[in-house]
Amino acid sequence: MxxxxxxxxxxxxxxxxxxxxxxxxxxxxxxxxxxxxxxxxxxxxxxxAGKDELVHELYVRIQREHRARALTVLVEGGSLADNLGAVLHSGLDVMAPYHAFGGSFIQLALPAKSSSSPFSEESSDARSMAVDLMRLTLIASKQKIPASLSDSLPTLLWMTYLGVTLHWVSDSSDDQARTRTLVDGLVPIVAKSVKLARLPVARGLVTDVAGLLTRMTSREGL
CATH class of the missing domain: 1.10.10.60 (Homeodomain-like)
Structure with a gap:
């Protein structure tokens, strides 16, 4: 049964x-x-209960498939820029069949109480899965980061991916080529910023940003 x-x-x-x-x-x-x-x-x-719950199911499935696909392209000991680029591109690959539906998904996910929101309590498992994928990306890249950022930096990288996703939704170029170009230009900047975070002059700023994002994505901050 x-x-x-x-x-x-x-x-x-x-x-x-x-x-x-x-x-x-x-x-x-x-x-x-x-x-x-x-x-x-x-x-x-x-x-x-309705189509909204099915949209949430889609969100969860995309996260699962993205994780499975991304783990096959991570290169142990590779550069953070290369590994992060591979992970972000694999996410775009997984979402590609649903591009025409992306606008509707965003409309459903934007309300604070929506179960489809990446920040909702219902999405906590999918969110944890996505953040953990960014943690594994950092580990595979053997990127040295300050201990104070070890918990919050994966969340910061996940938020970067959400920004890429928002751009992808509104990207009308063929096969969303502009979003691919965005990823290729963005990941070296992110990698350089992570390296700078080890320097005292930049560590405080990066720590403050990462800490803010962590608070915003925690259940207490929602």
Whole structure:
């Protein structure tokens, strides 16, 4: 019974994400999802209260797939710029099929109470997964950083990735080429900033920024 329930839920999710991708969020209804999945409308609502919850499921799946793909491109002992660039590009690769849906996703994620928000309590597992990927990027790169930044710097890198994602959503260039160019130009700057963080003259500023972002993404700051 549990296996069948899981299979039905997964079927609803797969159909919903396909319809979001192929036909758009607004054009997709819960009834259409139920019909395509071969379940009753009531059964679809049993698993998901509405399309917003399915969008949150998409967010979680993207984070899982991004992590899995990124771990295959990290180079042990490579430069931070190269590894961070590979991780960010892999994230764009994972999101690419959903670009037409990106605007709708952002609209749903922007409200503070939205479960699809990267900062929501419901997204805590996905957020932790994404921040941990940035931590692994730093470790693989053997980037020396001040001990005071070891906890907050991965969060800062994740916030950088969110900024890239926002640009990607509004990027109308072919295959979002401008966002790829942004990543290639951004990662050397980030890597240099991390190196500068080891110097006393810059350490305080970077620590303050990283600390602020950590507070903003903590449950107490939301």
């Amino acid at each position: 549990v296996v069948r329930t899981t299979e039905t839920r997964d079927k609803v999710v797969e159909v919903a994400l396909r319809l979001f991708r192929d036909e758009g969020f607004q054009a997709t209804t819960m009834r259409r999802i139920a019909d395509e999945a071969g379940v009753s409308l009531g059964n679809a609502y049993y698993y998901f």
